[in-house]
Amino acid sequence: MTFSVELEEETDGRWIGEVPELPGTLVYGSSRAEALAKVEALALRVLADRLEHGEATAELVEISFRAA
Secondary structure, eight states, rough: OEEEEEEEEESSOOEEEETTTTOEEEESSSSSHHHHHHHHHHHHHHHHHHHHOOOOOOGGGGGGGEEE
């Protein structure tokens, strides 16, 4: 499964990272690279939690991210 990552720079210089397919995965970073790393880590934690609680299927075993 491939997830898209949306990155956007705010007017104050912070970056927002979000994975639209996983509601609630929204992070801030001081740089584009930091926001990307944080949102990927958060998405993996969300997916791990879903797998642990039986809310996701094993098809998520192979995961990749594509930054937009």
